[in-house]
Amino acid sequence: MSKKVGIIGSGIAGITLLKALADQITEINDSRIKKLNIKITLIERGVNLFETFRMNPSSNPVVVVHNPVTSRTDYQSFCYQGINKMSAWIAYLEKKFETKVAHTTGLLHLPKNVHEQKKWVSVFNKNSFYQNYIVEKNLLTKYWEKTSSSDVGIWDPQGFWLNPRKFSILCLKDVNAKLENDVRISMGTEVRKINSLKKGVSLSLKTNGLESDVFFDKVVLATGSKTKDILCENTIDIGENKIRQKNLALQTNFGQLSRFEIPNEYTNFFPKFIFCKGGYVTPITRQSIYSGSTYDKVQNEDIFLINRNNERNFDRIRNIFDKFESEIKITHRRSERCTSSDKFPVVGKIGLDSEQDLFVFSALASRGFSYASLLAEMLASDILSEIFDSHVKNKTTFSRFNGLVNPGRSI
Ligand SMILES: Cc1cc2nc3c(=O)[nH]c(=O)nc-3n(C[C@H](O)[C@H](O)[C@H](O)COP(=O)(O)OP(=O)(O)OC[C@H]3O[C@@H](n4cnc5c(N)ncnc54)[C@H](O)[C@@H]3O)c2cc1C
Numbered sequence: 001m002s003k004k005v006g007i008i009g010s011g012i013a014g015i016t017l018l019k020a021l022a023d024q025i026t027e028i029n030d031s032r033i034k035k036l037n038i039k040i041t042l043i044e045r046g047v048n049l050f051e052t053f054r055m056n057p058s059s060n061p062v063v064v065v066h067n068p069v070t071s072r073t074d075y076q077s078f079c080y081q082g083i084n085k086m087s088a089w090i091a092y093l094e095k096k097f098e099t100k101v102a103h104t105t106g107l108l109h110l111p112k113n114v115h116e117q118k119k120w121v122s123v124f125n126k127n128s129f130y131q132n133y134i135v136e137k138n139l140l141t142k143y144w145e146k147t148s149s150s151d152v153g154i155w156d157p158q159g160f161w162l163n164p165r166k167f168s169i170l171c172l173k174d175v176n177a178k179l180e181n182d183v184r185i186s187m188g189t190e191v192r193k194i195n196s197l198k199k200g201v202s203l204s205l206k207t208n209g210l211e212s213d214v215f216f217d218k219v220v221l222a223t224g225s226k227t228k229d230i231l232c233e234n235t236i237d238i239g240e241n242k243i244r245q246k247n248l249a250l251q252t253n254f255g256q257l258s259r260f261e262i263p264n265e266y267t268n269f270f271p272k273f274i275f276c277k278g279g280y281v282t283p284i285t286r287q288s289i290y291s292g293s294t295y296d297k298v299q300n301e302d303i304f305l306i307n308r309n310n311e312r313n314f315d316r317i318r319n320i321f322d323k324f325e326s327e328i329k330i331t332h333r334r335s336e337r338c339t340s341s342d343k344f345p346v347v348g349k350i351g352l353d354s355e356q357d358l359f360v361f362s363a364l365a366s367r368g369f370s371y372a373s374l375l376a377e378m379l380a381s382d383i384l385s386e387i388f389d390s391h392v393k394n395k396t397t398f399s400r401f402n403g404l405v406n407p408g409r410s411i
Pocket of ligand 1: 059065
């Protein structure tokens with residue numbers, strides 16, 4: 001008998017989960033005579049890929065991936081493993097589709113002020129991970145080709161930037177090649193209500209004004225900044241009990257990324273690597289530099305706020321070159337991101353009863369592209385083990401990070 005999995009949301013969480021499921025199902029089926037019979041539906045409220053790309057943060061024109069400087073060794077190690085996994089996925093997609101997805105330029109990371117510099121030095125002393133990456137003032141000045149205002153920084157050779165839309169499309173192509181008729185993408189479909197049953201989950205969907213109820217064996221909320229609304233404002237029916245997932249403290253931030261068109265006469269002043277100082281500056285691509293991101297706690301489309309954020313993003317570019325005489329054309333893009341109170345993502349089964357079939361894959365915060373593929377593999381492995389009675393073995397890395405991202409943790 002076939003089993004049905006529903007994934008709500010086609011951001012980086014939903015797409016990477018779809019690919020991880022496709023990879024693991026293919027791997028299992030290649031080694032068995034009796035094949036797993038599993039149908040997956042990706043549900044997205046955006047009417048088509050282009051509208052979805054216009055809205056969600058997973059489709060910003062660029063994203064940057066790099067190791068954080070943090071005193072939390074568990075977070076540092078989680079990001080490092082995540083970046084390795086993401087790099088492996090990218091290498092696979094680039095080879096399979098004979099194209100380029102990521103620009104592995106490396107990244108120069110400087111503390112944003114003296115206060116942060118002090119913190120960094122203490123982090124470097126406590127965690128040997130950073131020892132290989134530290135660059136001191138004389139070297140910074142060499143990289144920088146001018147005197148650095150910071151005494152210490154990080155050269156992260158793993159740092160890269162990518163076009164997330166291209167990454168998502170290649171993931172979808174890969175899934176399609178592997179699962180063919182066993183995967184369906186329902187665009188223009190909004191999930192209005194979730195009814196978690198004793199076994200399985202029923203979703204009330206609205207497509208083109210028409211409402212329908214559809215049953216799934218497992219459902220994953222990969223709904224980004226809308227996860228909070230779905231979990232907190234709407235009551236989710238869990239069998240006979242109605243619960244509100246109050247223990248998940250999720251916050252939404254509104255971010256702004258700016259694009260600056262750089263006139264030809266200035267292009268030589270900019271480095272070929274990514275520069276980071278309280279936010280990033282990409283190298284010049286198609287005559288433009290992207291600088292991001294500034295964040296606001298409340299949604300506000302006020303033009304003064306937008307201009308102020310553009311100005312802040314431009315200030316970051318002025319760290320590199322500040323003698324512009326010609327006018328620079330500026331455009332911006334605003335989107336929402338979801339964060340948990342401890343900054344770790346929220347991934348795994350939700351609800352009070354572990355027998356439920358409802359999962360969440362959210363709160364990817366400002367580093368979704370660093371760890372989405374790692375988390376997707378962990379979650380896919382959990383879902384398939386449940387459906388097919390532990391045919392998929394949990395890897396050690398997975399169990400190590402499971403506790404850190406478990407929705408049941410205290411946040
Ligand atoms: C300005 C900005 C800059 C950023 N820069 C970086 C960066 O450089 N590097 C990095 O790694 N990360 C960056 N991030 C963070 C990154 O973008 C996020 O971590 C990531 O995109 C979150 O992905 P997601 O799939 O969880 O959510 P989303 O991308 O929000 O996707 C959720 C999807 O669910 C759909 N959905 C929601 N509710 C429903 C419903 N009821 N029914 C059907 N569909 C639904 C939505 O339409 C959406 O497509 C940035 C974020 C912002 C805001």
